[in-house]
Amino acid sequence: MRILLLLLLTTAAAAQNQAAAPPASASGFIGSNACKTCHADVWMNFYKNPHYKSIVSGKEPREKTGCEGCHGPAQKHVEARGGKTTIPQAFSLMQPKQALDTCLGCHARDLARANIQRSEHTRNGVACTSCHSIHHSATPKYLLAKKQNELCYGCHATVRAQFSMPSKHRVNEGFMQCSDCHNPHGSFDATWKMGQKPRMMQQALNTESPCIKCHIDKRGPFVYEHAPVRVEGCETCHSPHGSMNAKLLRRPVVFTVCLECHNGAAGFGTRNDAIPLQSNRHNMLDPKFQKCTTCHVAIHGSNSDAFFLR
Numbered sequence: 001m002r003i004l005l006l007l008l009l010t011t012a013a014a015a016q017n018q019a020a021a022p023p024a025s026a027s028g029f030i031g032s033n034a035c036k037t038c039h040a041d042v043w044m045n046f047y048k049n050p051h052y053k054s055i056v057s058g059k060e061p062r063e064k065t066g067c068e069g070c071h072g073p074a075q076k077h078v079e080a081r082g083g084k085t086t087i088p089q090a091f092s093l094m095q096p097k098q099a100l101d102t103c104l105g106c107h108a109r110d111l112a113r114a115n116i117q118r119s120e121h122t123r124n125g126v127a128c129t130s131c132h133s134i135h136h137s138a139t140p141k142y143l144l145a146k147k148q149n150e151l152c153y154g155c156h157a158t159v160r161a162q163f164s165m166p167s168k169h170r171v172n173e174g175f176m177q178c179s180d181c182h183n184p185h186g187s188f189d190a191t192w193k194m195g196q197k198p199r200m201m202q203q204a205l206n207t208e209s210p211c212i213k214c215h216i217d218k219r220g221p222f223v224y225e226h227a228p229v230r231v232e233g234c235e236t237c238h239s240p241h242g243s244m245n246a247k248l249l250r251r252p253v254v255f256t257v258c259l260e261c262h263n264g265a266a267g268f269g270t271r272n273d274a275i276p277l278q279s280n281r282h283n284m285l286d287p288k289f290q291k292c293t294t295c296h297v298a299i300h301g302s303n304s305d306a307f308f309l310r
């Protein structure tokens, strides 16, 4: 009985394929097969697309199946033998906001995109289709319009130069990607930065800084924390993309990094008292004391010494 039914259905489908304009439903949906004849180029590649799954499974409602899942009910378009204005969701006629809403019709519940509406990209009119190409993607994975680095550099040209500096993360060499640190879909407020603007940072290990994912030894918690590592974040002392200075430091020599805060000036940060530079233990006129991290080796935090000496 089942087999017979299947047979009937297959013959029906085959018959439908041959008909120029197959019968449509009252709702205006006509099914993806109707697109084959005129959009053979798109169709021939579509089986590789993750969005093809809905056609194969046949389990989704028509408004979420195949071509019409994105382009809307297409009966009128087919009856009119084509045309841009006859298809309800023609992306070439859409504003970024409309394109975004179309994709979010299905993708709003993905965790990675939970904050997309508030992201810098969305607020600046960069929509899904600025980065993803459904029918002409350069990378099979994630349907990206270009290889990831090139995609991002297309709009962030200055960042490329930063990744070419002497000290750098090897993004241009292909060992890392922007998305190791950033979520291009927007991020949550960063708990590790105490509410500072998070720059669409990717979150690792329970909403921590993405740096921790790879630099595990800096994770802590330490018995003795160095306040800026935990509060302001790694970028206080390091340029995350690249730097002219060793170890991605923001300043050419270590002590100038330290002296930004440990300069004896009162009122630094949330403290009212000063963090001393000249003290009975330090003589800054002696060059030996300028190499702070030869003594303060555990500069990211220590479990045994309050002065980060070990």
Ligand code: HEC
Residues within 6 Å of the ligand: 030, 031, 032, 034, 035, 036, 037, 038, 039, 067, 068, 071, 074, 075, 077, 078, 081, 082, 083, 084, 087, 089, 090, 091, 092, 093
């Ligand atoms: C009888 C031929 C024909 C059939 C069948 C057909 N189309 Fe089209 N379609 C066209 C033509 C012609 C255009 C080009 C209009 C233009 O560029 O002015 C077009 C354009 C489009 C566009 C581009 C709109 C834009 O953004 O510029 C989409 C999307 C589209 N069709 C989707 C579909 C879908 C989905 C189906 C199947 C349900 C389908 N078409 C079936 C002929 C057809």
Ligand code: HEC
Residues within 6 Å of the ligand: 032, 035, 036, 039, 042, 043, 046, 051, 066, 067, 068, 069, 070, 071, 091, 092, 129, 132, 133, 134, 135, 136
């Ligand atoms: C996941 C959403 C989605 C699905 C599913 C989808 N399209 Fe598209 N389509 C788009 C977007 C977005 C564009 C705009 C151009 C781009 O990003 O590639 C587009 C563009 C088009 C165009 C314009 C010409 C071109 O090549 O860009 C045609 C024609 C078209 N689609 C037909 C189809 C047909 C036929 C199907 C089913 C086989 C289909 N689309 C399925 C999102 C989709």
Ligand code: HEC
Residues within 6 Å of the ligand: 050, 051, 053, 063, 064, 065, 069, 070, 099, 102, 103, 104, 105, 106, 107, 128, 129, 132, 134, 140, 141, 142, 143
């Ligand atoms: C009708 C529902 C629907 C719409 C509308 C839709 N998608 Fe999807 N999308 C899906 C489904 C289902 C998957 C496959 C998930 C899976 O593989 O389990 C998917 C997968 C993806 C993927 C992942 C590809 C990969 O390699 O893992 C990307 C990227 C994507 N969609 C982008 C878009 C964009 C951009 C739009 C708007 C132009 C869009 N989608 C519109 C349902 C939809």
Ligand code: HEC
Residues within 6 Å of the ligand: 100, 103, 104, 107, 110, 112, 113, 116, 121, 126, 127, 128, 129, 130, 131, 132, 142, 144, 148, 179, 184, 185
């Ligand atoms: C600024 C560029 C950009 C924009 C805008 C963008 N994406 Fe992405 N998207 C990416 C990149 C890059 C990846 C791959 C991330 C990775 O390698 O981990 C990706 C991955 C994905 C994936 C697959 C992996 C995952 O996170 O689930 C889906 C689905 C997806 N995007 C959907 C969307 C949708 C839907 C929109 C719009 C609402 C959108 N994207 C907007 C760049 C973008």
Ligand code: HEC
Residues within 6 Å of the ligand: 149, 152, 153, 156, 159, 169, 171, 176, 177, 178, 179, 180, 181, 182, 199, 235, 240, 241
């Ligand atoms: C090692 C982690 C890391 C990688 C990899 C990374 N970023 Fe960043 N990026 C950051 C951090 C951290 C900030 C915030 C810096 C700050 O607030 O001082 C940032 C800031 C930015 C900014 C905003 C500030 C500015 O400099 O204009 C842009 C744009 C940016 N990154 C783009 C990219 C692009 C494009 C890529 C890939 C080619 C990339 N990033 C790879 C960590 C990274």
Ligand code: HEC
Residues within 6 Å of the ligand: 120, 121, 124, 126, 130, 131, 148, 151, 152, 153, 154, 155, 156, 178, 179, 182, 184, 197, 198, 199, 200
């Ligand atoms: C179509 C152009 C475009 C593409 C492609 C693009 N961006 Fe952006 N990006 C923007 C614009 C516009 C802004 C907001 C203005 C600015 O900061 O320059 C922005 C801002 C950012 C910021 C700063 C956020 C903040 O809080 O200041 C980061 C980080 C970023 N983009 C990363 C990426 C990454 C990673 C990719 C690749 C996956 C990417 N962008 C692809 C246009 C783009």
Ligand code: HEC
Residues within 6 Å of the ligand: 167, 168, 169, 170, 175, 176, 180, 181, 210, 211, 212, 213, 214, 215, 234, 235, 238, 240, 246, 247, 248, 249
């Ligand atoms: C995906 C893994 C990964 C992430 C995420 C990451 N790094 Fe790195 N980092 C590395 C690797 C691997 C190196 C070794 C340098 C190389 O690639 O040549 C490195 C090198 C460094 C160095 C220089 C070490 C040296 O000896 O020169 C510093 C400083 C650094 N990272 C800080 C950061 C900061 C700050 C962040 C977050 C904004 C971060 N890293 C995120 C993998 C990562």
Ligand code: HEC
Residues within 6 Å of the ligand: 209, 211, 212, 215, 218, 219, 226, 228, 229, 233, 234, 235, 236, 237, 238, 247, 254, 257, 293, 299, 300
């Ligand atoms: C208070 C300034 C400061 C902050 C904040 C800071 N670092 Fe550093 N970091 C340094 C200094 C200084 C060095 C160089 C030490 C040396 O010369 O031996 C360094 C070296 C490094 C190195 C290379 C040597 C090593 O110890 O592995 C890595 C990797 C690194 N930092 C990662 C991070 C990460 C990840 C964060 C955030 C969790 C961070 N740093 C926050 C000051 C800082």
Ligand code: HEC
Residues within 6 Å of the ligand: 226, 227, 228, 232, 236, 237, 254, 255, 257, 258, 259, 260, 261, 262, 269, 275, 292, 293, 296, 299, 306, 307, 308
């Ligand atoms: C962004 C500001 C900042 C930078 C840069 C910085 N520190 Fe600190 N440091 C602090 C703060 C805040 C404390 C906590 C002081 C307190 O709680 O009394 C601290 C504590 C310390 C302590 C522990 C002593 C104490 O009083 O608790 C040492 C040692 C120290 N820093 C050394 C360094 C060295 C060496 C560098 C350079 C590699 C450096 N710091 C860079 C802000 C900074």
Ligand code: HEC
Residues within 6 Å of the ligand: 255, 258, 259, 262, 275, 276, 277, 278, 279, 281, 282, 288, 289, 290, 291, 292, 293, 294, 295, 296, 307
């Ligand atoms: C020759 C080793 C050595 C060098 C180099 C050194 N320190 Fe220290 N530092 C110490 C010792 C030892 C202490 C005190 C520990 C104690 O009291 O047990 C200390 C304490 C501190 C304290 C805590 C407050 C204070 O003055 O007692 C700060 C802040 C500090 N150092 C910052 C720095 C900075 C910034 C540099 C680089 C400009 C630096 N140190 C270079 C050995 C050194």
